[in-house]
Amino acid sequence: MLSGKQKRFLRAKANQLKPIFQVGKIGVNQNMIEQIIDALEKRELLKVSILQNCMEDKDTVARLLAEGTGAEVVQIIGNNIVLYKESEENKQIHLL
Structure with missing residues (x-):
């Protein structure tokens, strides 16, 4: 679980x-989750955009992505979701 200070730091980096x-x-599927897991391992912090034709609301999409990838939802702003997951091999972001 991220603290408020950590979320602020990550939001600033994700800006x-x-x-x-x-x-x-088609919403969130297993293939997308696997690709996001790979990207999170390389980048640790990324944005996901929700298109207007998506049938699910942004909170549901964020929850599904967080559960599927094991990542933390840093922020939902507009139609963008910011996800963070600490990398095991490629650590770049150091949280306090």
Whole structure:
């Protein structure tokens, strides 16, 4: 569980990131979760964009992604979700 100070730090780092995944009409699937797990291992922090044709609401999508990947939801802003998961081999972000 991230503290408020850690979330603020991660939100600031995520501010300049571009979304690298998009959730569309079919919603969250196992293939997407596996790709996000791989990306989180390399980057630790990433944004996921929710397209307008997505049938599920953003809170549900964020919950499904967090549960499937084991990541923490840092922020849901607009149609973007920021996820963080500490990398085991490629640690780049040092939280206090």
